[in-house]
Amino acid sequence: MDLLTLIETLAERLGEAPVAALFGLLTGVTFGIAAQRSKFCLRAATVEFARGQLGDRMAVWLLTFSTAVVWVQGAELLGLMRSADARMMAVPGSWSGAIIGGLLFGAGMVLARGCSGRLLVLAATGNLRSVVSGLIFAVVAQMSLSGMLSPLRDRLAGLWITSGGRNMDLLVEFGLPEWGGLALGLAIAAVALVLSRRNRIGAARLVFASGVGFAVALGWVLTYGLSQVAFDPVQIESATFTGPSAHTLMFFLDRNAILEFDIGLVPGVFIGAMLAAWSAGEMKLQAFDDALTMRKAMIGAVLMGFGGMLAGGCAIGAGVTGGSIFTGTAWLALFCMWIGAMATDMLVDQKLRPATA
Structure with a gap:
């Protein structure tokens, strides 16, 4: 039985929407386990x-990004x-959204001591700072999607958009072969x-780092397969946490x-990270270090919620998932996230205390 036949059978037995959620769960669990173990x-x-x-x-991030592209x-x-x-x-x-949103997201993830995906993984291990920051992030993301912040997001995103009614495919734009x-x-x-090798990273951590990239490919392949057999239109997507965090929040409220x-x-990532942390004996309740850390984390979560929605994705959604298919605005957003994060670290964290993981 090939993959499409299997997906079609599942869709007939369970329904297309439950199968889509199931594929999200499988992608999330894979991502959560790999991200927690690889740090x-x-x-x-x-x-x-x-x-x-x-x-x-740096080595782990490059390996994750590159293996996502390869897969x-x-x-x-x-x-x-x-x-x-x-x-x-x-x-x-949106080029303007990628620039402004990317800079805001990058600054926010330094202040919050983790991007949205990392906060979700840490929350699953008992990190209460990440739980609070993650909830704020999800609320602001929803406000930016369809709430009081959505007009501002639309205005900024509309300043400069891609031409031709589509995003830019960098491989096509630069005339590269398939x-x-x-x-x-x-x-x-x-x-x-x-x-x-220079940093003496063990083989297990390297495997898990590549597993994060594999999770991104898994999401793309599964949703594409479902789109080929489904009666109703299915969005072809993969791991990202700005929109999904907002959608998951509303799912439990509406x-x-x-x-x-x-x-x-989102639940899949939480479950996967929790299982990985539990099996390794790394479950531990952690709170804010002090009031300053709490204020920085809350401000960072707000910046990430708005910035991620404006940029069209978070550090995972734009930085790895969008980057793996060479989406033009995703690569620009990732670049701006690096700039925003580095500038914030130099202007804020390096003047206060050494950053910790």
Whole structure:
């Protein structure tokens, strides 16, 4: 039985919406386990880089990003997905949103001591700081999506949008061959492995770091497969946490909300990270260190909630998921997240205390 046949059978027996949520759950559990065990964190990587270091966090981030590109581009070459049909590629993107939102998100994740995905993983291990910050992030994301902040988001996003009614495919724009994305992913992976060896990162952590990238590819392949057999239109998407956090929040507040990929993704990450932490004996209740840390975390969560929605994705959604299919605005948002994070670390954290993971 091939993959499409299996997906079609599941859709017939369970229904298309429950299967979409199930695929989100599988993607989330995979992501949560791998992210918790590898300590994957964009914020930690940017802080290392801002301080002139190329340490283990940088190596893990590069390996995750590169393996996501390799897995996704490999799946495309095998016909298991089609990037051009992905939601973030098939609609206009916002260059202004990527710039402004990316800078805000980058600043926010340094203040909150973790991006939205990292906060969700830490919350599952008993980190109460991440629970509070994550809830604020989800509320502000929902406000930015359809609440009182949505007019401002629309105004900023509309300043500069992509032409042609679609987002920019960087592989097409630069005239690269079909295997160009895979080759670039392999080249970045080679750099990541050199850094990993220099920092003496163990094999298990490397496997889990690549597992985060695999989770991104898994989401793309599963939703693409469902879109090929479903009667109703299905969005082709993968791991991201800005929109899904808002949708999951509303799912538990609105009894008319429907099942979808997002609704399975967020609980799946929480479950996967909790299982990984429990099996490793790393479950531990942690609170805010002091009032200053609490204020910074809350401000950071607000900046990430608005910035992530404006940028079209978070550090995972734009930085890895969007980057893996070479979406133009996603790569720009990722670059601006790095700039915003590095600037905030230099202007805020380095003047107060050394950043901790």
